[in-house]
Amino acid sequence: MGSFSIWHWLIVLLIVVMVFGTKKLKNIGSDLGGAVKGFKDGMKEGSSSDEASANAAPPGQVTNAASADKTTIDVEAKQKS
Template identity: 75%
Template sequence: MGSFSIWHWLVVLLIVVLVFGTKKLKNLGSDLGAAVKGFKDGMRDGSSGEAAGPAQQVTNEKTAEKPTIDVEAKTKS
């Protein structure tokens, strides 16, 4: 009763997939992978002895290409 068997983990995995869906889990996994990759690149750049300034920050190319849209929220009266 103190340890979990493979069947416990399969039931937990099934519940997670049913709650979140495969598309959201795929997006979550790819976002997490990109964050880890960016962190590793940042650590590698930081260990080279150079001071990392704002111009040397790691940016995601997909988000850098998209323009920012400013909007104002209107409240219903």
């Protein structure tokens, strides 16, 4: 009851081909393949930029006192009693 036999899937495939046609299914397949390829390329590109940014400091954080702007004043807030 929970699983379909091969004949059920063949009938579903035949109905899908009859409704959409082989040309449209081929176009859908090539579009899907292009989308997957673009996603993989984007993931590779994103991981390479992540590695480069991992070595850099997070935005807004000063890593070296010498690299800080000369007008920046480092103070410590004290709690009022």
